Amino acid sequence: MMRIFSTLLIGISxxxxxxxxxxxxxxxxxxxRVVNFAQAGQAILSxxxxxxxxxxxxxxxxxxxxxxxxxxxxxxxxxxxxxxxxARRTNxxxxxxxxxxxxxxxxxxxxxxxxxxxxxxxxxxxxxHGFTFGKTTIPFSPFNLLIVITALVVMVIFTVIFQKTKxxxxxxxxxxxxxxxxxxxxxxxxxxxxxxxxxxxxxxVAGVLITPQNGLTPNSLDLLLVLGFVGAVIGGLESMVGAVIGGLxxxIGLAFILEFVSTSLAFASAxxxxxxxxxxxxxxxxxxxxxxxx
Numbered sequence: 203m204m205r206i207f208s209t210l211l212i213g214i215s216x217x218x219x220x221x222x223x224x225x226x227x228x229x230x231x232x233x234x235r236v237v238n239f240a241q242a243g244q245a246i247l248s249x250x251x252x253x254x255x256x257x258x259x260x261x262x263x264x265x266x267x268x269x270x271x272x273x274x275x276x277x278x279x280x281x282x283x284x285x286x287x288x289a290r291r292t293n294x295x296x297x298x299x300x301x302x303x304x305x306x307x308x309x310x311x312x313x314x315x316x317x318x319x320x321x322x323x324x325x326x327x328x329x330x331h332g333f334t335f336g337k338t339t340i341p342f343s344p345f346n347l348l349i350v351i352t353a354l355v356v357m358v359i360f361t362v363i364f365q366k367t368k369x370x371x372x373x374x375x376x377x378x379x380x381x382x383x384x385x386x387x388x389x390x391x392x393x394x395x396x397x398x399x400x401x402x403x404x405x406x407v408a409g410v411l412i413t414p415q416n417g418l419t420p421n422s423l424d425l426l427l428v429l430g431f432v433g434a435v436i437g438g439l440e441s442m443v444g445a446v447i448g449g450l451x452x453x454i455g456l457a458f459i460l461e462f463v464s465t466s467l468a469f470a471s472a473x474x475x476x477x478x479x480x481x482x483x484x485x486x487x488x489x490x491x492x493x494x495x496x
Contacts, residue, residue, distance in 0.1 A: 204338060209461045210454060211342035217453020218353035222408035223430025224437065224445035225357055226401040231439050232364070233373045233397025235295065236285065240302040241405050242427035243309030244280065246420060248273035248402065249409030250317055253324060253418055262327035269406045277402025280305065281395045314420040326414040349411050356407055357446050360400060364442060373397050429456075432472050436479050438486025448487065 223241065230238040238244075252269030256262060284305065285298050326345040333340055364370035375383040376390040377397075383390050408430075409423055416422055429452060437448025455475060456468045479487065 204340065205461070208340040208342060209457050211340065211346065212461075213454030213457030214450060215342065215346040215349050215453070216457060217433075217450035218350045219408050219412050219426065219449075220429045220433045220453050221446045221449030222353050222356060222404050222411070223426050224434035224449045225360060225442060226404040226408070227431055227434045228439055228442055228445040229360065229397055229401040229404060231377075231434075232442070233377050233400075234281070234285065234298075234394045235377055236298045236302065237431075237439075238302050238398075238401065239299070239427070239431075240280065240305035240309060241401065241430075242423040243306040243313075244273060244276050244402050245405035245409040245426075246313055246418075246423045247276060247309055248406035249413055249418060249423070250313055252406070252410045253322060253413070256324045262324070266407070266410050269410045270403045273402035273404075273406025273409075274399040275402070277398040277400070277405075278395050280402075281398035285398070286391060286394075310420045317420075319419055322418040324414060324418075330414065345414065352407065352411060356404060357442075360404065361442050361446075363400075369393070369396070429472060432476050435486055436476060438488040441486070441488035444486055444488030 223245070226241050226245075227238060230236055230241070248269045251272045252265040255265035255268050259265070284301060288297050288301050326348075328344040328348055330343045330345045331339075332343050364373065372383070372388045372393045373396065375386065375388055376393045380390045408426060412426060413422070430449065433449035433452045434445045435448070436452060437444025437446070439445075452472060452475070456472060459468050459471050
């Protein structure tokens with residue numbers, strides 16, 4: 203029973219990070235209708251900025267907000283300098299998506315040329331040793347708990363913004379019907395850029411949270427991007443709640459497969475679950491078929 207409980211906690215911790223990346227992808231999709239495959243590149247650049255702050259100050263709590271701000275800034279720059287011009291000139295929904303794939307490679311190369319490909323690490327702000335109950339130590343540490351709490355706070359903030367504020371309504375309107383939104387007085391370009399900034403910030407938090415456990419290289423967040431995308435599609439690209447639930451379900455499922463089945467099946471299992479969900483419910487668990495309500 204303790205083994206099952208420990209595995210569940212580990213799955214929730216990993217799933218929280220997958221949910222953050224899934225949330226970043228959904229934020230961009232809901233505000234601009236673009237699947238941002240460059241999210242891992244933006245997050246890795248933001249995480250390296252956080253790493254530099256930690257290297258010079260040895261202060262994780264200073265690095266986290268700076269990385270978050272850097273992630274938001276990078277997301278805004280990507281939209282203003284790249285996504286907007288391409289979307290205007292091509293009038294093709296596929297072109298911006300292809301652009302993000304190229305941008306992912308460009309950002310990884312930039313990071314590699316600047317900081318090299320060596321594995322870099324920094325310490326977690328709290329201990330990474332598991333909680334001890336009597337004579338039993340479980341593989342869930344105070345840092346895992348910090349990951350879950352931080353991810354939960356970020357996800358709640360973005361959910362409230364999208365669902366309960368005028369800005370959230372403007373973001374949804376700009377994505378669903380930009381022309382009608384403009385006629386209603388919404389500054390579509392501005393709110394779409396804000397959506398990219400929100401997504402960049404969420405990706406940066408995911409990168410800073412996962413790095414103390416996995417280390418940092420130019421490619422270290424690629425798997426997180428894949429799993430975050432799978433979680434977003436499982437939950438439904440139209441739903442932020444779905445992104446969160448999809449990431450958690452994926453994290454818990456992979457944790458049990460790693461612990462009780464085989465480590466070699468974990469990656470393949472993620473896509474098997476994705477295929478089954480898409481066959482049974484193509485829009486995702488929380489997605490809605492047909493036109494989306496603004």
